[in-house]
Amino acid sequence: MIYSAEKYDVIVIGAGHAGIEAGLASARLGVRTAVFTINLDWVGNMPCNPSIGGTSKGHLVREIDALGGEMGIAADANTLQSRMLNSGKGPAVHSLRAQIDRRAYSDYMKGTLEKQENLFLRQGEITDIEKDGDEWVLTTRLEAKHRAKAVILATGTFLAGRVYIGDVSYESGPDGMFPAAQLALSLKKLGVPTRRFKTGTPPRVNRRSVNTEVLEPQYGDERIVNFSFLEKSKPENKLPCYIAFTSPETKQIILDNLHRSPLYSGKIDGVGPRYCPSIEDKIVRFAEKERHQIFVEPCGEKTDEMYLQGLSSSLPEDVQLKIVHSIPGLEKAEFLRTAYAIEYDCVDPLALRQTLEFKDFEGLYGAGQFNGSSGYEEAAAQGLVAGVNAALKILGREPMILDRTTSYIGTLIDDLTTKGCADPYRMMTSRSEYRLVLRQDNADRRLTEYGYKAGLISEERYARFKEKLDMINAEKERVKGVSIKKTEELDALLVSRGTVPLEKGLKMAELLKRPCVDYDLLAPFDEDRPDYPPEIFEQVEIDIKYEGYIKRQEQQIKEMRRLEVQKVPEDIDYSEITGLRLEAAEKLGKIRPETVGQASRISGVSPADVSVLIVFLERQRKNEL
Numbered sequence: 001m002i003y004s005a006e007k008y009d010v011i012v013i014g015a016g017h018a019g020i021e022a023g024l025a026s027a028r029l030g031v032r033t034a035v036f037t038i039n040l041d042w043v044g045n046m047p048c049n050p051s052i053g054g055t056s057k058g059h060l061v062r063e064i065d066a067l068g069g070e071m072g073i074a075a076d077a078n079t080l081q082s083r084m085l086n087s088g089k090g091p092a093v094h095s096l097r098a099q100i101d102r103r104a105y106s107d108y109m110k111g112t113l114e115k116q117e118n119l120f121l122r123q124g125e126i127t128d129i130e131k132d133g134d135e136w137v138l139t140t141r142l143e144a145k146h147r148a149k150a151v152i153l154a155t156g157t158f159l160a161g162r163v164y165i166g167d168v169s170y171e172s173g174p175d176g177m178f179p180a181a182q183l184a185l186s187l188k189k190l191g192v193p194t195r196r197f198k199t200g201t202p203p204r205v206n207r208r209s210v211n212t213e214v215l216e217p218q219y220g221d222e223r224i225v226n227f228s229f230l231e232k233s234k235p236e237n238k239l240p241c242y243i244a245f246t247s248p249e250t251k252q253i254i255l256d257n258l259h260r261s262p263l264y265s266g267k268i269d270g271v272g273p274r275y276c277p278s279i280e281d282k283i284v285r286f287a288e289k290e291r292h293q294i295f296v297e298p299c300g301e302k303t304d305e306m307y308l309q310g311l312s313s314s315l316p317e318d319v320q321l322k323i324v325h326s327i328p329g330l331e332k333a334e335f336l337r338t339a340y341a342i343e344y345d346c347v348d349p350l351a352l353r354q355t356l357e358f359k360d361f362e363g364l365y366g367a368g369q370f371n372g373s374s375g376y377e378e379a380a381a382q383g384l385v386a387g388v389n390a391a392l393k394i395l396g397r398e399p400m401i402l403d404r405t406t407s408y409i410g411t412l413i414d415d416l417t418t419k420g421c422a423d424p425y426r427m428m429t430s431r432s433e434y435r436l437v438l439r440q441d442n443a444d445r446r447l448t449e450y451g452y453k454a455g456l457i458s459e460e461r462y463a464r465f466k467e468k469l470d471m472i473n474a475e476k477e478r479v480k481g482v483s484i485k486k487t488e489e490l491d492a493l494l495v496s497r498g499t500v501p502l503e504k505g506l507k508m509a510e511l512l513k514r515p516c517v518d519y520d521l522l523a524p525f526d527e528d529r530p531d532y533p534p535e536i537f538e539q540v541e542i543d544i545k546y547e548g549y550i551k552r553q554e555q556q557i558k559e560m561r562r563l564e565v566q567k568v569p570e571d572i573d574y575s576e577i578t579g580l581r582l583e584a585a586e587k588l589g590k591i592r593p594e595t596v597g598q599a600s601r602i603s604g605v606s607p608a609d610v611s612v613l614i615v616f617l618e619r620q621r622k623n624e625l
Helices: 017-028 057-067 071-077 102-115 181-190 248-256 279-285 317-325 376-394 408-419 443-454 459-481 488-496 508-512 519-525 534-545 547-564 582-591 596-600 607-624
Strands: 003-013 033-037 051-053 079-085 095-100 119-123 126-132 135-140 144-153 162-165 168-171 194-201 204-206 216-218 241-245 293-298 305-309 335-337 340-347 364-366
Touching: 003 017, 003 135, 003 376, 017 033, 017 071, 017 102, 017 119, 017 144, 017 376, 051 057, 051 071, 051 376, 057 071, 057 095, 057 376, 057 408, 057 443, 071 079, 071 095, 071 102, 071 376, 095 102, 102 119, 126 181, 144 376, 181 194, 248 279, 248 317, 317 335, 364 376, 376 408, 408 596, 443 459, 459 508, 459 534, 488 519, 508 519, 508 534, 519 534, 534 547, 547 596, 582 607, 596 607
Parallel strands: 003 033, 003 144, 033 119, 144 364
Antiparallel strands: 051 095, 079 095, 126 135, 135 144, 162 168, 162 340, 194 340, 204 305, 204 335, 216 241, 241 293, 293 305
16 A cells, blocks of 8 residues: 655655765755665665776775765775886876775675765665656656755666667566666656666676686785875785686687677667677777787686686577686686676756756756766766755755866766767767866866855865865976076986976976976975975976967866856857758757757857857846846
8 A cells, every 4th residue: 555655855866976976965954864775785786896996986086085076095905906007197187096896895885885874775766757736756666755945866777777788688687686767667657758778787607717827917006096085995916816718619619609689680679889899899899900909807806717808799599608718717717697788777968057957847866877877986976066056946945067177077077068979978088178177186176166056065074175285386386486497416316207308497387387397206306305205396397388279278167167157047048040041949948958068068159159149248237137
């Protein structure tokens, strides 16, 4: 029998990476929050790669941390191996990546949710959602009706989930869990614009059956960098990863069995991720390549399960066995889990505001893979933004909107809500036109103020942050005034680094501008160097070395923000604006941009259309005066 249950301010549906950050952010802002999940044992599950970070994704994790989120802290506490990617390139593309103990990470996040004040973690499947006046009413499978002022949909790949393995397909969530089938029907009934996407995972094998002697070992960095600026724990390199390669036999097995893949037989309707293709996709799309790299990675410290990154597949199980056994080092590999593809419902993100609230459903928010993105980090970032904004709305405060000049998170959300996505969206450094300024090393300098203003950053943490800024500024002034004397020893070092010796003494700031000169090189000649943490010197060196480029990009940001502050009323009838092209009017009317800057980034809206819009808004403003 249906009964009236609890009332909350915010209800989060899903306890994956998006749901976790959404629930924690909302509760930490002081509003009564519930997080519902189908299975409490899989909070913060990593159904795909057990890792956090990577190219551009490391930026997102550090930004989440700078805003007061949890992912970076949890990753640091459960690291198996840590590496800084792209360290041989410029700082704009340096990206931290850590192999994670997936069960320990899940336990950590479950415990964090359980201990959080104002947060109520519940195992329960939401089967129906409807609006009743100013409240949302959510019904569980056990016929309990819960009410909330705001709801955040963070359903991941559960929504109408269906698994495909060769000719076999069945309704399922990831890792054999129940799908959210009834909720998917309820959202369609409500009028939420959904579509089908697809993702997949590779097989997992038993470590004892892998011949690591013939594989290429991959070890962690000697100097380990934390994801979290708080550095609550010190990550350690506990286990190695390995690299394997497919063989000509692997390629032939796949080509001989393509007709048995649901991807190529037409059984899967969902659109898959462009930048994380299955092994059969890679063999077809890159036919000229003789071999493909496979990363053999541990899933945990207390398990022998190993993840075969790069072997995502939906081929039948017998074919998967042949593929894996054709790879040198994996000839005797014992399967623990079979690879599968999973198809699921997600929303068209053009239906969302930049706060991640639906334009047509007040108090309803989307986050994570539900919004059409791909990846744990992208999901967590959206969850945090949705959770903060849902809570701020209930508290009657201004929303937190991050534009693309502030962060990768802002770029991610702007891309989704302005351009939409035809396939699962993945963050990449190339998506940001301001990546020299939006580095992972300065995420706290860019975003801590936002987190503090929202209420996620404590007074103690904010005071420590201000001290860090003071040290950076003081050190900048010092190196501009300190002269480094010309000596034979220094000249020899400079020549060894491929640069010219000094003609006379030179300011330290000028020396640091040389590409091959860094703080460590100058340490013996910098007698009055203060005892600052290494990250202070890192920030000062980057600021000085790239000063000209940074100033140029900051000027571009200033110009963009000029457009971002010009708000666009939601009720404009674009068809009545004289001089606006028909295509532009249609696109603007569909997306309903919130600012002129957002309007300028809509596909099909030209600079001339933007100029017409600006003139129209100016006339409208004058008429209102």
